[in-house]
């Protein structure tokens with residue numbers, strides 16, 4: 001079947017944990033990580049309408065931005081190959097990174113990698129810089145860093161289908177946030193749902209504005225969402241011993257692998273919030289496993 005022609009069916013695993021029993025809450029994990037081994041998680045939904053629109057606009061190439069271990073870049077390379085689109089990535093960092101598992105895959109799938117220093121990377125929103133890139137690489141659809149734009153919101157709005165919400169009636173939905181695009185999509189799709197985002201970067205408060213802008217751009221209702229800023233555990237990409245130990249224990253207890261950048265932090269913070277009593281007895285919490293497992297390779 002062609003990529004993006006139908007949305008994947010994802011299972012929810014209800015987790016058994018003494019803490020949940022003690023606090024009288026239920027916690028289910030929506031397994032977006034199982035969508036596809038190569039384009040897993042929320043990036044499937046974020047890329048869907050972006051790449052389909054490249055096609056309808058008659059564009060044969062897509063360019064985006066990311067770090068050397070980016071799940072977005074990895075997913076873009078695979079999806080672009082699947083749809084017959086040329087992909088180009090502007091990568092923040094040294095060309096030596098081309099050997100890491102994320103970028104080795106991307107190269108194998110035909111992505112063109114363009115390495116830039118931090119200063120150049122910061123110009124990614126500058127129209128003159130983008131013009132230079134067009135001069136160099138030809139016409140392309142530009143997808144922003146992390147894939148977050150109105151089309152990503154439209155795609156992410158489909159993560160929680162009306163049937164799924166009807167069936168499970170979650171009192172809260174919890175997910176990790178990088179750029180906040182996925183959260184904006186969940187809000188746009190279901191404005192009455194109670195949604196909690198856990199930024200994995202320090203000082204994630206700026207995401208409030210970014211999310212509000214994405215919602216406005218998408219003509220979505222303001223919704224019912226909040227951010228908890230206590231789950232960055234040292235900052236973006238930082239892996240503490242506490243986090244590493246937690247991910248290992250979670251895998252033993254539940255048979256589910258979490259990643260170190262996003263879902264491990266989300267779940268560790270969620271457990272802390274539950275033990276602090278942040279969710280009233282009787283809560284049905286739906287946490288989202290947004291994927292990211294490809295990034296575990298070579299990132300120790």
Ligand SMILES: *Cc1c(COP(=O)(O)O)cnc(C)c1O
Nearest residue numbers: 178179180181182262290291292
């Ligand atoms: C990209 C990513 C996120 C963050 O998504 P945003 O839309 O940028 O907030 C969360 N989890 C995983 C595994 C990701 O790869």
